[in-house]
Amino acid sequence: MRKLALNDEILLNVQKPARYIGNEVNSVIKDKENVDIRFAMCFPDVYEIGMSHLGIQILYDMFNQREDVYCERVYSPWGDLHKIMKEQKIPLFTLETQEPVKHMDFLGITIQYEMCYTNILQILDLSQIPLLSEKRTDEDPLVIGGGPCTYNPEPLADFFDLFYIGEGETQYDSLFELYKTVRNQGGNRQDFLRAACKIPGIYVPSLYEVTYHEDGRIASFMSKFSDVPQRVEKEIQMDLTNTVYPRNPLVPFIKATQDRVVLEIQRGCIRGCRFCQAGMIYRPTRERNVEMLKECAKYMLKNTGHEEISLSSLSSSDYSQLSELINYLIESKEKGVNISLPSLRIDAFSLDVMKKVQDIRKSSLTFAPEAGSQRLRNVINKGLTEEVILNGAGLAFEGGWQKVKLYFMLGLPTETEEDMKEIPRLADRIARRYYEIPKEKRNGKCQITISTSFFVPKPFTPFQWASMYDKEEYLARARVVNEEMKEQLNRKSLKYNWHEADVTVLEGVFARGDRRVGQVLLKAYEKGCMFDAWSECFDNQKWMEAFQECGVSIDFYNLRERNVDEILPWDFIDCGVSKEFLKREWRNAQQEQVTPNCLIRCSGCGAARFQGGVCVEHQN
Amino acid sequence: MLNIRIKFQKYGVMRFIGHLDMMRYFQKAIRRAGIDIAYSEGFSPHQIMSFAAPLGVGITSDGEYFDIEVHSSLSSQASIQALNDVMVEGVSVLEYKRLPNTAKTAMSLVTAADYLIYMKKGYTSPCDISQFEKKVHEFYENQSEIVITKHTKKREIKMDLKPLIYEMKVVNLKETQILHDLNVKNPQLLDLGSESEQPEIPAFFLRVCTGSSDNVKPELILEAFCRFHNMSYEALSYQIHRLEVYAKADEIPVKGEKERAKYQKYLEEQEKICQQNGREFPKFLTLGDLGEIIN
Structure with a gap:
């Protein structure tokens, strides 16, 4: 029988003990004595969130296909268990073998959002691994980070031994081979890191030095040694068809956020929205072959027993074989299997498909205009026009739908009060479109829900130079929307939700911060900040104290509009999209100029040098 | 349509999985095993499945039961094999038996x-x-x-x-x-x-x-x-x-007048056999006793 790291006293006294016992369907059991490398793969949030992440499932499958590697999983213990583990000094363990993480060769952490940064420190702390990379010895695992936030790894530079920049499919084999070679030659941690930095995509922060101007801006960013590359180019898996994809994904016992088969149909996005980091760093857009996806769908449903399959991509409507894939899924689906279709553009095709797979009375239509006015939508390069929205909503209303969700951002560059007021006005015009339908043909009232989030500029987007606002200003903007909503004719059919602004401010600092904000993370964690993405755990007061005590200015990172010539903390990374293109797009934004999508015309972003995907397939 | 009663055991680390999650676990396992289960009608069909008696977290068991409805079925032995091939460590299927068409649910018995x-x-x-x-x-x-x-x-x-x-x-x-x-x-x-x-x-x-x-x-x-x-x-x-x-041994586990009369007769026969052999008629029958093996 499997032995657990935690005893019954603990497990029967914490919420959801199933988070900590492993044993899930399709979890990999190996003889740990017969492998060379033990890898703990971590998603630094609670189990139900971490288990829903596709990237880890891909890497878990890929690593474990190697006979010499045993990849296990670890997630953040929830607060109740955290307390017990600290009190009883129980080291954090992997789910599969239930052995301490500190005994592994690697601890890999995926970094998906800024508000999980304190959880990374929690993982290291509970694992009893020194928080600072420089304090670690050959006894400690190598701590490696990956995921979208590593496109600006600098706030985390002190805590990681190395980062893998880009898509995981390509260079882990080289990294593992190198690790074995260095170890067989009797090399130490430093020897490995010094060699690893030459593998494409690998960034070893301790091998670089940053200097600063008196005003706080970066003066220089240099590698410390001549054999250490000055720039790190992102890794990319160009062929998404002939590559790894898990046919046997893990099936948790407790309900995870994503309790379904996830089919990633493509990577990247042709649209080029100027606020969107994913739309830039995953360029060029690459599709998976539809036959491969059909085969994956079949086996994944069979091997998991899931009742639902969902398509995943940044913009599913742009997938060229979408109708073929969806028709296949509908025709071949067994009874009891649901198909869920996120991020579809609302048009006749998608409405027809949605009618087949969803209960119209319960489902709602989602539009993400992101900005209320056409002017601002041009600034952000969101190609959605009001005409398209009203036509789509009209079609849907006539088809029986009556619920609409609208997503917007507040605080976008150049936003005026008029732009804000256009948000509820647009919602009202959608409602009017509903009430144009004769009374006897409609189903009571319509429900239009407006949600706004506050815009956070991200690295490697044309808005990476933009200034943010302070908390009071954000909330004032939400109030403008709320007041204007009350003026609308159909106000009783409208509902408005907005987010808290505290988290936005912190996200801003860590999205575009440099190495000096790492100390704030450390201080905040010491004060007890953890699970900051969970509103019930978030404690802004402690964060403000941490900034103050470290003498780090939030305004320096958030309120300043950066000059395009300034050295940005992430400039040493080559994400495929050139800085020239980003500058051009920043200028186009200010001039309210729209840039066509990659299918219509190549705008020369630089990603064409990877020689594949949309850059090749749709060249005229 | 066939009524099936399944008996399973639960031990080891699986004692930490609660009742609702065990139900979810079996819904998926039934699909993995390719059991020809019946679904309810409506827009979100669900498997026709009902558990006998919830088991508290921390408790292990040799005697867990649930009922399902299937369109068709392999033999008991082959079905047990198919299910056990997709189980995790800590759950094993012990019985897979056919119930009369008008059987009352395990839960009600x-x-x-x-x-x-x-x-x-x-x-x-x-x-x-x-x-x-x-x-x-x-x-x-x-x-x-x-x-x-x-x-x-x-x-x-x-x-x-x-x-x-x-x-x-x-x-x-x-x-x-x-x-x-x-x-x-x-x-x-x-x-x-x-x-x-x-x-x-x-x-x-x-x-x-x-x-x-x-x-x-x-x-x-x-x-x-x-x-x-x-x-x-x-x-x-x-x-x-x-x-x-x-x-309860003397509770009639089926619905319908004809079926009840038939079972009543069967009960009386059983009692007679017990008497003849000088044995006491049992007060209880296991839930599994009420089904028969499919050959």
Whole structure:
């Protein structure tokens, strides 16, 4: 029988003990004595969130296909268990073998959002691994980070031994081979890191030095040694068809956020929205072959027993074989299997498909205009026009739908009060479109829900130079929307939700911060900040104290509009999209100029040098 | 359409998986095993599946039941094999039997359950078997009522446990014959520990009232027992193991006039056979006894 790291006293006294016992369907059991490398793969949030992440499932499958590697999983213990583990000094363990993480060769952490940064420190702390990379010895695992936030790894530079920049499919084999070679030659941690930095995509922060101007801006960013590359180019898996994809994904016992088969149909996005980091760093857009996806769908449903399959991509409507894939899924689906279709553009095709797979009375239509006015939508390069929205909503209303969700951002560059007021006005015009339908043909009232989030500029987007606002200003903007909503004719059919602004401010600092904000993370964690993405755990007061005590200015990172010539903390990374293109797009934004999508015309972003995907397939 | 009753065991780390999650687990397992299960109608069809008696988190079991409806079925043996091929460690399917078409659900038939309660590995028993036997006698046989106070969210309820305990005795789990008589499927899964030097491993055997109308949890009885004897009650030092779940032998487990009459006749025949052989007609039948093996 499997032995657990935690005893019954603990497990029967914490919420959801199933988070900590492993044993899930399709979890990999190996003889740990017969492998060379033990890898703990971590998603630094609670189990139900971490288990829903596709990237880890891909890497878990890929690593474990190697006979010499045993990849296990670890997630953040929830607060109740955290307390017990600290009190009883129980080291954090992997789910599969239930052995301490500190005994592994690697601890890999995926970094998906800024508000999980304190959880990374929690993982290291509970694992009893020194928080600072420089304090670690050959006894400690190598701590490696990956995921979208590593496109600006600098706030985390002190805590990681190395980062893998880009898509995981390509260079882990080289990294593992190198690790074995260095170890067989009797090399130490430093020897490995010094060699690893030459593998494409690998960034070893301790091998670089940053200097600063008196005003706080970066003066220089240099590698410390001549054999250490000055720039790190992102890794990319160009062929998404002939590559790894898990046919046997893990099936948790407790309900995870994503309790379904996830089919990633493509990577990247042709649209080029100027606020969107994913739309830039995953360029060029690459599709998976539809036959491969059909085969994956079949086996994944069979091997998991899931009742639902969902398509995943940044913009599913742009997938060229979408109708073929969806028709296949509908025709071949067994009874009891649901198909869920996120991020579809609302048009006749998608409405027809949605009618087949969803209960119209319960489902709602989602539009993400992101900005209320056409002017601002041009600034952000969101190609959605009001005409398209009203036509789509009209079609849907006539088809029986009556619920609409609208997503917007507040605080976008150049936003005026008029732009804000256009948000509820647009919602009202959608409602009017509903009430144009004769009374006897409609189903009571319509429900239009407006949600706004506050815009956070991200690295490697044309808005990476933009200034943010302070908390009071954000909330004032939400109030403008709320007041204007009350003026609308159909106000009783409208509902408005907005987010808290505290988290936005912190996200801003860590999205575009440099190495000096790492100390704030450390201080905040010491004060007890953890699970900051969970509103019930978030404690802004402690964060403000941490900034103050470290003498780090939030305004320096958030309120300043950066000059395009300034050295940005992430400039040493080559994400495929050139800085020239980003500058051009920043200028186009200010001039309210729209840039066509990659299918219509190549705008020369630089990603064409990877020689594949949309850059090749749709060249005229 | 066929009604099927499935019996499974649950042990090891799976004791931490709660009842609702076990239901989800089996919904997916049924699909992985390719069982031809029937779905309800409507926009979000769900599998026709119902569990007999929820098992608390931390408790292991040799006798869990649920019913499903299928369109078609392989033999019992092949179906058990197909299900066990997709199980995780800690869950094994033991029976897969066909029920009459008009069978009542397992849930509505449940009336009693057997439990073993013993000290977990690493804990020492406060008494030996003879001392326990004496204490059980004083607690169970000698008391005409066993009144406890149940605290609910709103109020306190007085409750007499005595009529809800059908049997209470002390057994020695060291004796293979006892384990055999109790129908313990895999004694090693009880995780009794390897302190094989000890001549005895005392355990309580309990048969208690279970079901939707009256229900008593074994831990409640254990707590009352400890309090009665001024012993400290450390819930976490005891392992509770469910052995079997029963229906009343004289309850007719089918619906429909014709079917009921047929079963009534069958019951009478069985009673006659018992009488002829000088055996007592059993008071309870296991839920599995009500089904038949598909060949």
